[in-house]
Amino acid sequence: EDQVTQSPEALRLQEGESSSLNCSYTVSGLRGLFWYRQDPGKGPEFLFTLYSAGEEKEKERLKATLTKKESFLHITAPKPEDSATYLCAVQDNSGYALNFGKGTSLLVTP
């Protein structure tokens, strides 16, 4: 059974203070690893898909990386508007369903 563990559960950063969120996973045949951002009371917003170890993707202040066991979401010089819950999910070769981790709640203070 696929398992996804995200850490930390919550993270508080000052504006400009860079950090990383972790997503550890076990999966029988990875089709893809996905990162989403979710604001309170809204649906998840797609950020990145990573398919193979060594792959990296960037979007503004966010950079996602992937190894065979984990993925990191690096946030460089965060701003208050980056405050949200960041969700990691894996998709295995059996289909297209996503198995989500519990998320990391990020708060960036001015």
Added chain:
Amino acid sequence: GAVVSQHPSRVICKSGTSVKIECRSLDFQATTMFWYRQFPKKSLMLMATSNEGSKATYEQGVEKDKFLINHASLTLSTLTVTSAHPEDSSFYICSARGLDTDTQYFGPGTRLTVL
């Protein structure tokens, strides 16, 4: 691109009534649509997967007679919560996957409150 809408965004109903939630892919054809449920401060739990024109596949523990899913076209799926009870109160979110992608794009969610 890749916009998914849900209607209604909020619904309050009395116990015993049925509620229908619509999920539409606005600018792409959705080969597969998914329905999730999310409890406060918890992650998303997959309820069911539906492919256009086929019966939905439900996850273990999800009552298919209670949560009726219809995926009648490539842009519309509906979730009907039948004989709703207070324990069905939750945030329901749909997602859609296009033909040539692995990525699911999510709707804004529907907050269901059963009194």
